[in-house]
Amino acid sequence: MPEVKEYTTPNKPTWCPGCGNFGMWEALKRALSQLELDFHEYSMVWGIGCHGNGADFLRTQGFHALHGRALPVATALSLTRPDLKVIIEMGDGDGYGLGMGHFVHSVRRNVDMTCIAHNNQIYGLTTGQASPTTEHLMRTVSTPGGVLEEPVNPVGLALAQGATFVARGFAGDIPHLTELYKAAIQHKGFALVDVFQPCVTWNKLNTFSWFRERVYKLEDEGHDPSDRSAAFELSLTTFHEMTCTPEECRVPIGIFYRDDEVPTYNEDATGAQEPGHRRAEKARDISDLMASLG
């Protein structure tokens, strides 16, 4: 089985030194290696953004999709290729902004795939504009007077829409994140891992040290991941005033909720039980259909 270092490509990462994407990259490679997934057994789909540049660095047979549109590409791949593990990486602007419609529908569909969100609460690649998860009142180049909207709550949204696996990770804790990835990839159905991934260049508020002072692990405090109401309650606690102290606003990470008993979309869908290319090995017999066109 491939070792962790084999999951890299010859391309040198182009992320800023210290970028949270490095931790996510490392955790994913470890998870893939520990799950003993060979390169032809999983397929990655990326959106557009700093996270998406990771498509050049991770060894896979994957797809670098349009901005905001990784989920529909991955959905079709999951439905037509039951033999592959499908893993999506998307950004907060990418997946919770432009692609929000796809996100909500993907959650309610429970298609068998893992969705990893690089949530740095800012637009990095387009140089520092406010993202859908930027804190209320934070000043950015596109919101010099401060963001007037409340940030999107990905964990709460996913739970409200019936998600069967919802977790949150922190790019500064690679071993913990690796375990989250492994659990998500092994989950049968749609698994969301929203990862706080500090942008060292554009987000001067939600920095590594800001998170380190605030994150705590749900499993350490006795959270029961089968308790959906408790999970929903917890999802509301991440939002806070910008000036709040570490004691006032704690950030839970870990598995908020999981239910492995819910049937996946794939199980009940037609044409999703074997690879789609098998349909086109020879011309289909449509004589019954023609007989009905009378």
Add this chain to the structure above:
Amino acid sequence: MAQRDPDAVEVRIKIGGPAGFGIKAAGQTLARLFTRAGYETFDLTEYPSLIKGGHNNYHLRISSEEIFSHVEPVDVLVALDRDTVTLHLDELTEGAAIIFDPGDLDIGELEDVPDTVCAIPVPLKEIVYAAGGISIMRNTAALGAVLGHIAFPLEYLTSSIEQQFAHKAPEIAEQNVACATAGYEYARDHECPFPYELAPRESDEERILVDGNEAVGAAALAAGIGLYCAYPMTPASSLLHFFAKNAEKYDLAVKHTEDELAAMNMVVGGAFGGTRSMCATSGGGFALMVEAFGLAGVSESAVVVGLFTRPGPATGMPTWTEQSDLRFAIHAAQGEFPRVVLAPGDREDAFNLTWQAFNIADVLQTPVIILGDTYLSDNRQSIPPFDTSHVEIDRGEIITEGEVEDYARHRVTNSGVSPRAIPGVRGAEQIVNSYEHDEHGYGAQGEIAEVRIAQNEKRMRKMDLARMITPSPAYYGPDATDLSILAFGSTKMPVREAMKWLDREGILVNLMQVVTLWPFPAEEVSEFLGKAKRTAIIEGNFTGQLQGLVRQECLMDVDHTLHRYDGRPFSPEQVCGFIKEVLG
């Protein structure tokens, strides 16, 4: 006008009334019945919004000779409300009959009803009441009256009813038969003269009754489609219903997506996995698909897109027809990439071009558009069963299993086509990328000038191959003529019908149907126009989009043009009038 062959029998029936009266279903029962009785049929459904409540109508042309399109006249008008009479009065032929419920209207108080029209009052609602049925069954009584008026054996209708309701409670079929019989007898007793003799014909020739969307769907199934994605939009919606209905039997994935953006992106994802994938929509939906259509181009994805057009812009006229998205199909999306645009002109074309579209997409690894319109999508014609013996599957350079070595997904080749190993094949590491990319698909290297040039030229080289493997224009009519007509898509149908009529008058016309609109067959079109005495283009849009292509690609122009953009298809009557006018 010599519309009818002197030896042929032809009858045109129109059923009109408010929305929700089951008018199309009733009309299709008639179409089925006459098709089974050995006649050629062609129907045209209209859903205008002319008045409050909406007015729907269904026109059925029945003929003993080969027909190519609908026509304008009406010999028998079934008026399920008063508006139907006033709206369609000018379509009635001499000696036409109007079947109506005297409870709905008093025909005597209507102005402008010519003396030659024979009114047949049939108490439809009373008949239904007496049979113990429900109000929708008045259609059945009206159909009975139609057959009674034209003295066609009632058994064709009653057996059709028994078949249609075989799976329902027996009294439903019984009530319908009673309604049909009563309507039939009312019309027989009324003794309106009917000038034609219409009897069941002995015919060994098998016929199917299909609209354009059913033809596309049947071909896609034959071609091995594994994924169909769509968001409902008229006139493409019935294709979604077709695939959904057939998904289980033919084991394909069908997804009604959250929007057209998802549909097109999903189709690209399906194609990436090696599955034959298709979506279809109308112009507005395609506008939403455009970004991912470009993605299919740069990612070299083999996808098939149905673009069935209606009058735009924006929401436009949702249930009507137009050919104004030709340029949109050819130019959609930013940047430059190879694409193929195929325009079926009738149901046989729709079948043959659709299965070929899947092969072309796979061989070229690029998107293929099937450009249709409402006129073709919505309306049924009786035709010989599709010839499936020609359907073959050519997936091009694809590797679906095993192992590859030293693999590069976008390898620069002479043809521009790179061998495609799908995910799951050992050694097929790759990134299929929306960014410009190098041979392996890596985006960072795509910004190197030489790499960009190599990949862009490699993709565009596929257009040379496209020119070789896409269908040539189709020709109809004699070589030497008074007028040569160029057209695309569904306009083929009324033009061929008009040519048939003109031929009887000794007016010789030929038609070149441009089947592949992109890459444009400039050589064939130039030759056709170059040797013509006089030339014309007939197209269903305002700006002359096909004419513009001729100017651009052939550096030529035509002598005459005919445009239509009122939401209606060209009629053969209009085409005949135009041809006679330009020929003086």
